[in-house]
Amino acid sequence: MNKVNKALKEVDNSIENYDEEKVKQELNELINQYKVPVDQAISSIIRKYQDSTTNRAGKKQIKNIESDESGIEITGRIIRKTPRTIEVEGEERDVVSGTLGDESGIINFTAWIDFPYEEGDVIQIRNGYTREWQNQPELQIGDYTDIAQAEESVPSLEKFKSPKKVTIQEIDKVYLAKVEATIIDVLERSGLIMRCPECNRVTKGNECQEHGEVEPEPDLRIKAILDDGLGTVQATLPQEVTQKLTGISLSEAKEMARDALDRSVVEEEMKEVIGETVIVKGRSIGNNFLVNEIEKPQWAPKEKAKQILDKLKEMEA
Ligand SMILES: [Zn+2]
Structure with missing residues (x-):
């Protein structure tokens, strides 16, 4: 059995109601053309088709979004945007975190893909998913999420920031x-507290939990x-x-x-x-x-x- 058929069998154990020819073609492309490791190809296909067959949240108002949903479609204005570097399994990754708002509420997001939008832009997000972060749903924008500039009317940036x-x-x-x-x-x-001059953490004596002995600032x-x-x-x-x-x-x-x-x-x-x-x-x-x-x-x-x-x-x- 070749790699693609083997992978297809694995995929078949995890998803239902899919177009076998289409999935086979996609696996073939990933494995033979892009030389993606077989395991990775399998899991990305499963993720993609699970998203489109189960728990589809569909179009939503932001206030109705819950944790651990997928297939989310929303339109909102970017109220805040901060590029960050985070460590995932020992590897540094550049992400963008921020806040999106519509007339119903706000949600924080993390974009794991290229995010060429600015504060104030209105964007439509399709196939987003959520994770729970500090008791709140956080929108994840990943490989299978589509983003596009939108024209829908959403409250102004000024209104969000007042x-x-x-x-x-x-x-x-x-x-x-x-x-x-x-x-x-x-x-x-x-x-009166003392802070580490490097990271702003409150120190214990002259000791910062992260930076060791420092000269703390009051x-x-x-x-x-x-x-x-x-x-x-x-x-x-x-x-x-x-x-x-x-x-x-x-x-x-x-x-x-x-x-x-x-x-x-x-x-x-x-x-x-x-x-x-x-x-x-x-x-x-x-x-x-x-x-x-x-x-x-x-x-x-x-x-x-x-x-x-x-x-x-x-x-x-
Ligand atoms: Zn420190």
Whole structure:
């Protein structure tokens, strides 16, 4: 039996309802013309035909996409695009990661193939598939995915990039979220922290988990739990936001730590914000909400409640 017939037999064990002549021809091309290793030819054909015969998700709105689906067809605007190099089984690969959005929601993607599109472009994707990443479906654009520029009307880039007021439960459904919530806890490793100058990781003493002994740089942050009555989320407030909320600058924090001979005094001071209601804007990444803007509500909740009560009394009178 020649290589192609052998491969066809293998393929036949895994897929159903396919055109045997067509598959045989494709296997022949891969094995004899392109000299693809037989195993690889078999698995790529199986993948291709499985995609087209099982679990076909078809045309979808982004919010309805789930993990581990294949045959996905969507149209969306590229909101963000970042080229990355990642290591897969010891080999470096160039990929593009980013975020796509339509009127229903957003989804993060990874493109494993040439991706000649830019932020703002509207693209139609056919035969995409999803994997689960940090509890969210992530769209995969691979060898068998077709991409084309599209004309369909999708909200503008500007609209995607302006914050939307949502509840904490909906925080990962929008690109930039605006949430009103109460700080119910300030977590450990808040306050004055030290970071590795190479990778930004928080160091233990002078030790970076990745780079060993380094000369760490001080930074200020709060890791907090936010609660809006419907849900909770862990939020990270970077230096600028922390300073705006607490009124403590990095140099003041360093002074406090120096005077007390102890960095943890800053963390203790940060706990003063527990119980405060804030309006925050930011992006949800994995299980963390990265805050880039903070403000206090125009009315403190107590005053707001009193104001509403007064109005009700007026109406009754
Ligand atoms: Zn490091």
